[in-house]
Amino acid sequence: MAKITAVIDIGSNSARMAVFKKTSRFGFYLLREEKSKVRISEGAYENGGNLQDFAIERAINALREFLLIAKSLKVRKILAVATSAVRDAPNRSEFLSRVRRELGINIKVIDGDKEAFFGGVAAANLLYEKNGVTIDIGGGSTELALIKRKNIEKTISLKLGTVRLKELYFDKGDIEGAKKHIQKEIKRLDGEFKQNKVFGIGGTIRALSQVIMKKIEYPLDILHGFTYDVKDHYKFLKSIVKMKDDELLKIGVKPERLDVIRPGVLIFTELLDFLGAKQVITSGVGVREGVFLSDLLRHDNHKFPENFNPSVRTIIDVYQIDTKLSSYETKIALELFDLLKDDFKLDDKYKLHLTYAIKLSRAGELIDFYEAHKHTDYILLNSLHYGFRHCDRLLMSKIIRYYKRKKIKKREIEKYKCLLPQKDIIEKLCNIFWVAKLININLSMPEVNISKKGRQITIEGENLYLAKERSKSRELFFELNISEKGKK
Structure with a gap:
């Protein structure tokens, strides 16, 4: 029987589980995907980074039901990772111990470079373009991976996240403060990251692509691989930062993303400016697929064979x-x-x-x-x-x-x-x-x-x-x- 693997990704904004079924040595498909908006980072950035009890409880409840789904699907392997909010939390060991004790899940807390690497592995193997830079905007951080000829050359993690900026700046109406914070953090990037093509990973960039697809009446309802030129939509993207909720809903932003889309767009447009990007290729894959592929291709230098699809x-x-x-x-x-x-x-x-x-x-x-x-x-x-x-x-x-x-x-x-x-x-x-x-x-x-x-x-x-x-x-x-x- 084909091997079935579940990958759980606990981000600052959402917890997600993707279940993959292998059909042959390198063949696979997505069997199931679940998401819970646990917001494990809620209240953390205003409390020294500590995970709050109510957020931990939400995460535990979601993970418990993820496990029920995995059991029903006869999952043989579970790979669980946690990113920015958990790795930055002084009390993360309490959360990890409780999950291990109550649910039997061993969560691996990955650093920013590893998170960027996983996003890079997914983009390099599952998108059509061989060269570019990934931008993965999460709730607590933003990761970039430089890809040349499908090889991951360099990675970096920036302390720029939608929930982080929302709580520190946007909730206080300080958009200029958020912009200065972003520009200061972006200075950590070196010139090698400046590329014409950007691979957009994460909920914010996917949401923006869906909005653009609706705006131009794109004929396909397919997000992964959707490509657009920055110059055609740059002014529109910039305008989203100052839109009110009713305006955001009208252009197609989903209700659950209203409170984080504005800081996400500000991060994205500032990065596009710095990188000098001309084209955005939307990625429907990210950390979860990267974790799965890194396991699948662990003996193959994290790449599929040449000319294999x-x-x-x-x-x-x-x-x-x-x-x-x-x-x-x-x-x-x-x-x-x-x-x-x-x-x-x-x-x-x-x-x-x-x-x-x-x-x-x-x-x-x-x-x-x-x-x-x-x-x-x-x-x-x-x-x-x-x-x-x-x-x-x-x-x-x-x-x-x-x-x-x-x-x-x-x-x-x-x-x-x-x-x-x-x-x-x-x-x-x-x-x-x-x-x-x-x-x-x-x-x-x-x-x-x-x-x-x-x-x-x-x-x-x-x-x-x-x-x-x-x-x-x-x-x-x-x-x-x-x-x-x-x-x-």
Whole structure:
């Protein structure tokens, strides 16, 4: 049976538990996630950092029920960490002892550099970009990790947190004091952290991305990997600091985040200024995924193998895809692509989309053979969480959805026009995809010779009767001649 691991993260604002199920050596998926707004740091910053009894009680109650969920899911390993508020608390040992005594959980208090490292591990392995700097704004601190070529080069933890600044400054109406505090702390950063791309981790940055997605009417309801240019939204972000609660609700800020969003935005915009960031890539993963991956990849230098994608592997595992068939069909598709790319004016970058679309094209058959293309479209769009841009996920899913057609209706892709290539490009990729699947219609992976003369593609081989018969029912952008060896 696949190993099931739970990761518990006790932050200053929330306690969260993520449960991961492995499907193979490196394949995994999120089985369950729970959150409790325990606010363990509440009242601490005004009382010498000491955790208050009422906050400890909330944390204990939440952890007790986390354990019930873990037991029900047959979790075999629990990894529990605590961050800023607990590590800064003079009375943290009392809290840790009580949790160990009453619940049997051994919580590891991690320092700021380790917290930044875990966020970096998650971003480096599960986002599409290889270079940048993570910003993880929490309730008590903010962590940054410098990532180059998916390696974590440097980490730092700043004493800048949403709850910390709320209690010390915002509750007293002292926004200028908060700004000076932030700028003083930011001076600890050296020039190496100045990067064009920022990986945004944590509740504040995710909340801001959701607000921006609503503002621009973004066509996908997918947060992880959502990317925006700083210059397009900088003034809007700055304006949030002075918004009233009713204004925040109107733009899409959730009620439970009203009291911490303003200090969070101030921290974020000041950091963007200092770093000179031009682009923000939203990360739906953070410390919890970093803890899990650090355990999973502990013998692999905390990195997946080169060219490995965990989401692709998981879909193959879960939907029991025959990789021999998909490898054969991919080979046919890429051979066709190379022959037709000049005539079709196709960029080589589309080879990636064809490859993964074919590799995963049979996923939906496990749900319903007759509507497999529709189910696979949904699966790819909603399960290719890691390592792909939104535009990549969308194009792969739409190739599968529409490959049986010559023409795609404009209204079917109109809402995605900001993410997809021109309609005729999608249709041409669908043509290539269809022929690759057609040649292997009998699943025998026949040996074939493919040649091109003018705009005609000739495919010659044995056991192509069904393919030849079916080819007559489809009009393509090119001429297709299927010939069986030794037969007229």
